[in-house]
Amino acid sequence: MSRTPDTWILTADSPSLLGTVDVVTRYLFEQQCYVTEHHSFDDRLAQRFFIRVEFRTPAGFDEASFREGLAERVEPFQMKTELTPAGYRSKVVIMVSKADHCLNDLLYRQRIGQLPMDVVAVISNHPDLEPLARWHGIPYHHFALDPNDKGAQEAKVWQVIEESGAELVILARYMQVLSPELCRKLDGWAINIHHSLLPGFKGAKPYHQAYQKGVKLVGATAHYINNDLDEGPIIAQGVEPVDHAHYPEDLIAKGRDVECLTLAKAVGFHIERRVFLNANRTVVL
Amino acid sequence: MSRTPDTWILTADSPSLLGTVDVVTRYLFEQQCYVTEHHSFDDRLAQRFFIRVEFRTPAGFDEASFREGLAERVEPFQMKTELTPAGYRSKVVIMVSKADHCLNDLLYRQRIGQLPMDVVAVISNHPDLEPLARWHGIPYHHFALDPNDKGAQEAKVWQVIEESGAELVILARYMQVLSPELCRKLDGWAINIHHSLLPGFKGAKPYHQAYQKGVKLVGATAHYINNDLDEGPIIAQGVEPVDHAHYPEDLIAKGRDVECLTLAKAVGFHIERRVFLNANRTVVL
């Protein structure tokens, strides 16, 4: 799992076809690349193929010519490939409101290198979490919401995301519904944490809903956002036992840990190129 | 947790009132009963009090006079009490269809004494599981369903339950919806296992629903039945991680263990007098 510095990650997906594995592994061999971990999965219902390979590159590895040769080879398979050095640090924008447990957790994991990412901006509709971001040396953008013109705020949000060069947007308990337009722009590269085991308890106040139902487990769901609120493809879910003695405020407190862990897990999977979109589901290799 | 043979269990619930704990513990002390475990909980939102005490009885303990004295004492508190010797074996009827994993598990736990119960009958709308019941020496009643007269079948089911003297009915993957009338009769003493984390995936084919949604956890819910399908008070829930490689039939296979464990847990709680109804929720002490 830990990697030598010369390690790269190659991921790809394509329609199911004979030869998809071979075209990748043969090319790697010809390029003298040494495979350290390989995982591929062919979804026989969706008729779609997914592959993730970690490999060590030979001395004098030339990225540009490797990419060129690869593109040529996989072209007949309509294969979408991605190539990433293992030490690569993704640029990330985090969006928050007032609750800071997920932000605190993500920034800590960045700081100690457990999540190899550079948080380039924190955006919020509230000023509260600025000190936390500042302490980590990260620019904080407070864009208050004008209820009469939500579009204006979203325009500013989008500008920061765009100018930051972010490759991933994390909604770390951002308590506003995004417009369909922004959802469309973020499709497939924005991860939200919802504080319930979706599809149970969609929408507002899931812990209060959970209390009403008297459930014995609460959970959290990290998913890509799409146009449907709380309906995007699920990446990771976590769960925590609770009992009758948990009032709604206790469920909220109890749920914080599982929200942090589930979101961090999903972000780690995404950054390590483990997650593939497969219609409204995900494949995690 | 394991108990000496002279141990009894006293449970009670009542409206929240000053003195509810004292009236119970003082009486136990006066009767020379030695408390080994005591758990009480007062629900400040529902304004309701719940208590469960395990105690060892003195030599010459007289059940009848104990009950009489207790009834007198708790009368001002509108307290509903239940008194059970720890070695008591509940009479149980199990209802099944074709899947036998829960039945097999429950009968095994009865056989080795892990669930202190006597299964007095197995009822099914199919003949398939008769050999399993017979091997355990338990009468098996096959009542086929007449789609044009479901009432006739239910009448036979109810007759067996009634004549058996059952104190608990377990729906161990019984794949028929009970009529409102039978639900009413079984209210509070029939436990169903539903193969999803309720309230997610109610109704039919929950594993297929789970597959469609691409969830990363499947689960099971043991609950008391009431009039609302899959909506009765939840006693226990369990969960199992799954991934993209689980097709619907794999989810079904994977879910069996958690169904068995969750149902057995709920049945154990019920038999040990740990479960209290609290409107549409349960308190488990």
Added chain:
Amino acid sequence: MSRTPDTWILTADSPSLLGTVDVVTRYLFEQQCYVTEHHSFDDRLAQRFFIRVEFRTPAGFDEASFREGLAERVEPFQMKTELTPAGYRSKVVIMVSKADHCLNDLLYRQRIGQLPMDVVAVISNHPDLEPLARWHGIPYHHFALDPNDKGAQEAKVWQVIEESGAELVILARYMQVLSPELCRKLDGWAINIHHSLLPGFKGAKPYHQAYQKGVKLVGATAHYINNDLDEGPIIAQGVEPVDHAHYPEDLIAKGRDVECLTLAKAVGFHIERRVFLNANRTVVL
């Protein structure tokens, strides 16, 4: 679980005797105290009784006279009692070395009120974690270790603990063995987190030991310190699945979360007066 501001916690333990529960609950009733949660356990092998009660006090509750009356009542039972207002914040000293995951986690939980404690000092044998402590406004004491005179450093450590009025010392990955003398002083009120499932992998480098053995689970153990290294009474344990792809450095990374969660759980139990010493074991009510 969440409490109204007038809630107090009463805990006690004593030899097993008829009347231990009654003497507590009767007194509470007479003082017009309303019990909201009560848990008692009598250990039949150790012949020892443990009780924890949460109760709401009446208007005009007088702590001093309550304590006086209680002491008188329980005296015949050789009962050791403790009385704490639910809103009480324990004074805590945290000891660390270089790894900051547990410190970061504990300070975060203090900051948002999830752990009702006041961290009055952080002590370390290294200067590294000073910025983190400072950001939370907590004094940081760096006492470097002189290998030729460990006693001198421990003397300084003890002075800070003593002068701070700390009621709890947390060894949050403090990587030094304490002297028997300091262990004796901290007996029963210092919690250590060990990064293995004790008694497996005692001593140094437990994750490397775990790797060598090829275990499929790693874990963490929070325990009171005593004279025997890694042998004190266990309060909480947690576990995390791992596989062949986890090299030792991956186990270390993977273990951080479970160390944080297990330590925070144990500290919460201690602060909420849930933990009782029972020879070399604990009772957690």
Added chain:
Amino acid sequence: MSRTPDTWILTADSPSLLGTVDVVTRYLFEQQCYVTEHHSFDDRLAQRFFIRVEFRTPAGFDEASFREGLAERVEPFQMKTELTPAGYRSKVVIMVSKADHCLNDLLYRQRIGQLPMDVVAVISNHPDLEPLARWHGIPYHHFALDPNDKGAQEAKVWQVIEESGAELVILARYMQVLSPELCRKLDGWAINIHHSLLPGFKGAKPYHQAYQKGVKLVGATAHYINNDLDEGPIIAQGVEPVDHAHYPEDLIAKGRDVECLTLAKAVGFHIERRVFLNANRTVVL
């Protein structure tokens, strides 16, 4: 995970060498085999390579010529290969003593097809579990132990194993220490379930040891047997939370479920050709 009937499984391991993946995948492609799942791992500390591929065979697939061609290709890599049709049922011998929970669980999983195996014999040093084996139609061999001549009993055990053509021996709570000689014969193809989280609590009465230590988790370990008692390579481990109220007999009862689940998981991994020996550790793909 579920498979079409034309699916085969190819596994192999070898020293780490450039080309190990390619030699396998290229051959599969040339043979028109369609890869549905592929997982390979290269252990950079042990310098050893492991691969497991599931693939669908083309119409007219000829096993013999496939094997021959494969052997030729992988020869330069010192690769040990294994080829198994997905529907293959392993022949299994189960050894037991008096506790039947693991046996009951394994036979149930065989019966419903969750474990694709044929249990060809149950061997015991006690007569107790014969009815259970008989009900499943499996020959039961009772070989009582002569304390003065353990070798005589082991000779009979070995004869049954050998004549049955078993490919896997399961020690499902067989409470006798095997001789070094028998261990050697069973090296790598006999799975034992030990009722603790090894390496904690080796040897006899692990639950009593766990009670003495006051642990908050009990567990089970499924491992290949080797010459060192309770020291063979670990395949799977499971865990269950416990508390102060669990006396030793409660730990024994509580541990049954996790023993069953952990053993069944390990057996499933073995049968599905997921487990590779890697010195004293295992790789599970």
